[in-house]
Amino acid sequence: MEYRAPTADPAQVFTVLSPPRQTVPLVFSSPHSGRDYSADFIASSRLDPQALRRSEDSFVDELFACAADHGAPLLAALFPRAFCDPNREPYELDPAMFAGRLPEAANTRSPRVVAGLGTIPKVVASGAEIYAGRLPVSEIERRIGSYYRPYHQRLRELVEETQRQFGWVVLVDCHSMPASSAPADGLPGGGGADVVLGDCYGASAAGDIVACIEDGFKSRGYRVVRNTPYAGGFTTRHYGQPRQGCHAVQIEISRALYMNETDHTRHQGFDRLAADLSGVVAGLAALTREKPFP
Numbered sequence: 001m002e003y004r005a006p007t008a009d010p011a012q013v014f015t016v017l018s019p020p021r022q023t024v025p026l027v028f029s030s031p032h033s034g035r036d037y038s039a040d041f042i043a044s045s046r047l048d049p050q051a052l053r054r055s056e057d058s059f060v061d062e063l064f065a066c067a068a069d070h071g072a073p074l075l076a077a078l079f080p081r082a083f084c085d086p087n088r089e090p091y092e093l094d095p096a097m098f099a100g101r102l103p104e105a106a107n108t109r110s111p112r113v114v115a116g117l118g119t120i121p122k123v124v125a126s127g128a129e130i131y132a133g134r135l136p137v138s139e140i141e142r143r144i145g146s147y148y149r150p151y152h153q154r155l156r157e158l159v160e161e162t163q164r165q166f167g168w169v170v171l172v173d174c175h176s177m178p179a180s181s182a183p184a185d186g187l188p189g190g191g192g193a194d195v196v197l198g199d200c201y202g203a204s205a206a207g208d209i210v211a212c213i214e215d216g217f218k219s220r221g222y223r224v225v226r227n228t229p230y231a232g233g234f235t236t237r238h239y240g241q242p243r244q245g246c247h248a249v250q251i252e253i254s255r256a257l258y259m260n261e262t263d264h265t266r267h268q269g270f271d272r273l274a275a276d277l278s279g280v281v282a283g284l285a286a287l288t289r290e291k292p293f294p
Contacts, residue, residue: 012036013147014154015061015076023071024285025166027158028064029235030174031086031151032057034077041083046132047124050264054124055081055117057176058255058264064174066278070285075155077147082130084143085119086151087173087233092118093140100137119148125178159239159246168245170209170288173235179256183228194222194257198232198250204240205247212287213249216280 035056042049061076068074077086091106092113097120107113116123120143123129155171162169182192195217199205210226217224232240232250240248255261258270 013077013079013150015078016154016158017061017065017068017074017076019068019071019073021071022073022162022165024288025162025169026067026070026072026172026281026285026288027155027162027169028067028072028074028172028174029155030057030061030064030074030076031235032077032081032175033059033061034079034081036078037080037083041080045082045130047128047130051126051128052080052082052124052130053264054126054128055121056264057081057174058259059266059270060174060176060253063253063258063270063274063277064172064281066274066281067172069278070281072281072285073158075151075158077151079147082121082124084147085117085121086148087235088112088117088119089234090119090144090148091140093120094118094122097122097131097135098137098140099134102137103140119144155235155239163245166288166292168292169247170205170284171235171239171246171248172213172284173233173248173250175230175250175252176255177230177252178261179254181229182254182256183225191223192254193225194254195224196228196230196252197224197226198230198236198252199227199248200232200237200240201227204232204236204242205249206242208291209247209284209287210249212284213251213280216283217276220276220279222276 037049064074089107091103092110093102093106094113095102095108112118159169184192199210214224230252236248236250239246258273259266
């Protein structure tokens, strides 16, 4: 099938849900909850719309909308992860996907590229290939320039504006995970984890910050593990520089807690999880008010 470039307005690539006034040094991001699947993108894929959504962190932007209630902004991508993944390096690319020469900066051998999950993904989370043929190499700069870079430019602005106002910042990168990938090792009683916290094995955030988030979930009955199998993606690694006053933590939440993974619909657990997340965010906001970090 001949590839046709999606016609979505490149200026409409994200939303920012902001409080009337930012009162805490927190920024939240949801890079994988975008669900603007253009007709051209769907037509150019060998997969149906439901299959394309298997990589989507459905409704995570809605679950974390409570951030604004607690004085922090939430940035959320509108474009889908299957189209372009902002939680990757700018040029993690599989050369077999493109008809033409890749940019010299391309990282073609990262574990994510090998898995088919680069900046422009080859497969959805189930492993099914997205495209029947190769994409024109011009798609690389179009997607990175019109979608990836504007998202990170706004994220960087939010982080820097917060750091200027408060002297430091915590970036919380919000995700969901298939229940089948939730780790169970080390958890009492069997069953998978509800939440995985990633801090790059202690490198991207102060321990008290991660402990506050962990305690917030555990006190509400959730099973929490750290860094396995999700230690933090590009956003956590890139922005998490505690010595420069920028802490970053990735949160992965099991989709089974709030949605039907087969048809991508919310179930009765959604409202409870949203309320519990508001409590977790409130606890983190209180910590940042009480104990400034370098």
